[in-house]
Amino acid sequence: xxxxxxxxxxxxxxxxxxxxxxxxxxxxxxxxxxxxxxxxxxxxxxxxxxxxxxxxxxxxxxxxxxxxxxxxxxxxxxxxxxxxxxxxxxxxxxxxxxxxxxxxxxxxx
Amino acid sequence: xxxxxxxxxxxxxxxxxxxxxxxxxxxxxxxxxxxxxxxxxxxxxxxxxxxxxxxxxxxxxxxxxxxxxxxxxxxxxxxxxxxxxxxxxxxxxxxxxxxxxxxxxxxxxxxxxxxxxx
Numbered sequence: 001x002x003x004x005x006x007x008x009x010x011x012x013x014x015x016x017x018x019x020x021x022x023x024x025x026x027x028x029x030x031x032x033x034x035x036x037x038x039x040x041x042x043x044x045x046x047x048x049x050x051x052x053x054x055x056x057x058x059x060x061x062x063x064x065x066x067x068x069x070x071x072x073x074x075x076x077x078x079x080x081x082x083x084x085x086x087x088x089x090x091x092x093x094x095x096x097x098x099x100x101x102x103x104x105x106x107x108x109x
Numbered sequence: 110x111x112x113x114x115x116x117x118x119x120x121x122x123x124x125x126x127x128x129x130x131x132x133x134x135x136x137x138x139x140x141x142x143x144x145x146x147x148x149x150x151x152x153x154x155x156x157x158x159x160x161x162x163x164x165x166x167x168x169x170x171x172x173x174x175x176x177x178x179x180x181x182x183x184x185x186x187x188x189x190x191x192x193x194x195x196x197x198x199x200x201x202x203x204x205x206x207x208x209x210x211x212x213x214x215x216x217x218x219x220x221x222x223x224x225x226x227x
Contacts, residue, residue: 043218093214099152
């Protein structure tokens, strides 16, 4: 699996958009970009994933650059409940999920 | 989607004893995985639980310490054997399912078992 690089921590004001970056410069053509988050003391939760097109669901938006070497997860209106560790992972389907250290997002009132 | 039930949710165990953690899924899944999350750390894959054959262990994990069973497509167990305080961690079960209408997949995780060894 390609390696990802994320900032260790970020702060975001409640109600504002949280933009979480991820670099994956060695991603291969058949690898997807997945985002998960882990709220304290819970199991990781799937957020969104994409291959090359931008994606949006009820939780977030995923923006992938044209060269696919980086992506940004956008939480449009962050709430206190979005405080969590966010993991960016690149992988093919039916492969083990390898977690990096992620970004610890703190939403501030 | 898949709903995963993990038991127990937490336990405090004496060193030298063993604990078996159960993972039950509400649907048949091809792939099941066991992870460990040490305090303040990210998740580390222990092994892939294979139905009908021996589990596939990652580097640093061995069958004698973490025996795994996978008797069918909805159930697996992980045993933490001869425990020491260093085994105090959260242990998580994960399954992989195919997303509807596509070739890619989605991973679901249980809520984990918080183990403290004293």
